[in-house]
Amino acid sequence: MTTSESTLLAMTPSTLRTHIQRALRSQILSGKYRPGDRLNESHIAREFNTSRIPVREALSQLQEQGLVMNLERRGMFVIKLSETEVQQISSLRIVLEAEAMRLVRASMTPEIRAELTGIVEQMEAWEGPLADAAELDRRFHAAIWKACGNPYLERMLDSLTISLFAHKTLEQVSHEIRRGRLSHHRALLDVMLGGDADPALAMLTHLRMAYTEPERFSSLATSRD
Amino acid sequence: MTTSESTLLAMTPSTLRTHIQRALRSQILSGKYRPGDRLNESHIAREFNTSRIPVREALSQLQEQGLVMNLERRGMFVIKLSETEVQQISSLRIVLEAEAMRLVRASMTPEIRAELTGIVEQMEAWEGPLADAAELDRRFHAAIWKACGNPYLERMLDSLTISLFAHKTLEQVSHEIRRGRLSHHRALLDVMLGGDADPALAMLTHLRMAYTEPERFSSLATSRD
């Protein structure tokens, strides 16, 4: 179970619906449920020793977050992203995360700097299992979102990218490539610490390492260069 | 009842939960339920001649959209935005809607041009009731979001701004001011049709007419000028 939860999401406590919602999120992110998998209400209810109602409500919220989709009278399924959808989401992510990076850069504190630097150093030292790499990746970006100071931006990036992370975790790539991607976070950190580099372009480069052409549905494709 | 529904939202069909969800959205937007109002499950269930379950699930989704908030064991309440929150949302809206405008500008078609122009002309001829003004405002922006071609961006702007519109509808301002705000949409249209003007700055100016300082939480406050 991850310890770093979004503050905006964490403020809703101690109801079964909320608990199940979080648990399902983690399970989908960790790959227990994979894109396209069916989420059977009764089975999940049995797992949590509850009735189906809290499960239904949790799934209902996850549907609104875009993590699962509902096929009328057939059930809930973990969202399966097409290549186009991945790129549409990524284009959007560039815009939002670039804004977050600008905000962080404008109000950088020693604490935030230390936190981000710490994660990057863990990334550069990473040797371990794939699950840790995904976790580090998400932790770094989540730290940026949180540090930007706009809870709506944080919330939006969280719900926008969660299906991306679920999608990416399953990807089979070599240790070296994964290591390279992780290390590239240092570049993002530098942009936030330092100079005049455009965060949008930095994010574009960053996402290019993972997706073919994230700018295809972005205004970066036409309004710049 | 509005006829222009988001495509991404419209793909979920004919279940009571969905119907109630849409109806409640409209009712909140139209001002039947005002920010801070309590949404009593049983009462709503009676209104729709259903049980509480579909109502709960609809409210659950609206909570995820950020339109209502849940006070543990107390009930659902229509979200009430503080001045800070309005500005945080607006800052974000600038970034997103500017991106949408860039995308529309890059792929402008005669149909879209005609649609947007039509709405602007209705706005400039507007004399009628306040509800119509709010409706026109939302229709214009929703048309942009849809035309941008990225359903995730559309969805995001929709859920981000819905509480803003619910907030703004109640505002008591003079006929002239409201008319002036409406007419200003012509400027946005010009940016999308024409030249090199920065959509972000246009949106900033646009939102300034409604909110004190939308750039307070935006990177526009620091990284430009």
Next chain:
DNA sequence: GGATAGCACATTGTATGCGCTTGCAGCTAG
């Protein structure tokens, strides 16, 4: 007279049950 504790009511949270739709397997007919 004011404050506090206790009680009754209202309302949300959860459990169980039923009907209907959907999907599949087996069968029959061409």
Next chain:
DNA sequence: CTAGCTGCAAGCGCATACAATGTGCTATCC
């Protein structure tokens, strides 16, 4: 052998019922 139909089983959507908790009122005590 294939195509279409029929019967069955599984699972969701909703309704009813119960439990738990918060709220407001009242009565009693200081």
